[in-house]
Amino acid sequence: xxxxxxxxxxxxxxxxxxxxxxxxxxxxxxxxxxxxxxxxxxxxxxxxxxxxxxxxxxxxxxxxxxxxxxxxxxxxxxxxxxxxxxxxxxxxxxxxxxxxxxxxxxxxxxxxxxxxxxxxxxxxxxxxxxxxxxxxxxxxxxxxxxxxxxxxxxxxxxxxxxxxxxxxxxxxxxxxxxxxxxxxxxxxxxxxxxxxxxxxxxxxxxxxxxxxxxxxxxxxxxxxxxxxxxxxxxxxxxxxxxxxxxxxxxxxxxxxxxxxxxxxxxxxxxxxxxxxxxxxxxxxxxxxxxxxxxxxxxxxxxxxxxxxxxxxxxxxxxxxxxxxxxxxxxxxx
Numbered sequence: 260x261x262x263x264x265x266x267x268x269x270x271x272x273x274x275x276x277x278x279x280x281x282x283x284x285x286x287x288x289x290x291x292x293x294x295x296x297x298x299x300x301x302x303x304x305x306x307x308x309x310x311x312x313x314x315x316x317x318x319x320x321x322x323x324x325x326x327x328x329x330x331x332x333x334x335x336x337x338x339x340x341x342x343x344x345x346x347x348x349x350x351x352x353x354x355x356x357x358x359x360x361x362x363x364x365x366x367x368x369x370x371x372x373x374x375x376x377x378x379x380x381x382x383x384x385x386x387x388x389x390x391x392x393x394x395x396x397x398x399x400x401x402x403x404x405x406x407x408x409x410x411x412x413x414x415x416x417x418x419x420x421x422x423x424x425x426x427x428x429x430x431x432x433x434x435x436x437x438x439x440x441x442x443x444x445x446x447x448x449x450x451x452x453x454x455x456x457x458x459x460x461x462x463x464x465x466x467x468x469x470x471x472x473x474x475x476x477x478x479x480x481x482x483x484x485x486x487x488x489x490x491x492x493x494x495x496x497x498x499x500x501x502x503x504x505x506x507x508x509x510x511x512x513x514x515x516x517x518x519x520x521x522x523x524x525x526x527x528x529x530x531x532x533x534x535x536x537x538x539x540x541x542x543x544x545x546x547x548x549x550x551x552x553x554x555x556x557x558x559x560x561x562x563x564x565x566x567x568x569x570x571x572x573x574x575x576x577x578x579x580x581x582x583x584x585x586x587x588x589x590x591x592x
Contacts, residue, residue: 320521341502356483407423435447
């Protein structure tokens, strides 16, 4: 059942995270609304490949929860989990990075958001404030989406001529501005519409989490592009640290508390990465390492040390419970 649990969770999380991450982008959401399905699907494929390592980790977390909730044979479960982890690091992730490069080369505009939608003029019929002044508002009353626009501009900072009408203003796609007789009258008239981007903006509490995850995923890919040794060293140590989180599934006699501990340490692994590549903690660790150890090995050594400590702690927990209990009670009091 463990491979099936892993595959189901992997497919579910790849679909969920890739689709919703693309829907959270104004450009790609706008492309879906405008019926540009190929652009939307390309973005979903790209995000699914980029987020594959994260989805693999989450799938393993749910496998751990499955072993915590259901009785399993450890001599079979543990080798299966190790084999799955090894296969993903050795084959699945390198394949995803290779496909990412091909997508970027073939569909660079779609992948990086350099599309015609990014320069599209704002929809007509809405009152907007101009980007260069808090006192100036304007409304496009054009009936058709053509380059020449009919604009009503209201300048609250003026006592005379506060209301102006431009019947033949011109939208400049390159600068996303509105001009009349070669004079700029609107500083921002296209691109991401501020009236709607606030509804696709990432919630504040998710911002740091997404930032830490993206940092780690970019580090994996950079290591892969730099060479096989650096990639396997970094990704392998990180996945070993993910693997020892299984210990926390049995750290206490309460399953809900154990699940909370697993999720907390899972978040911590991403948060702590930034301190292992720069800053005072990174410099302090470097001073204790021999000169022959490359600086790029610091994150891997930190995660391996964390894994070793968790493994020793897990052995201590199991030995203590084995002395006082037998059978399944060795895992839960």
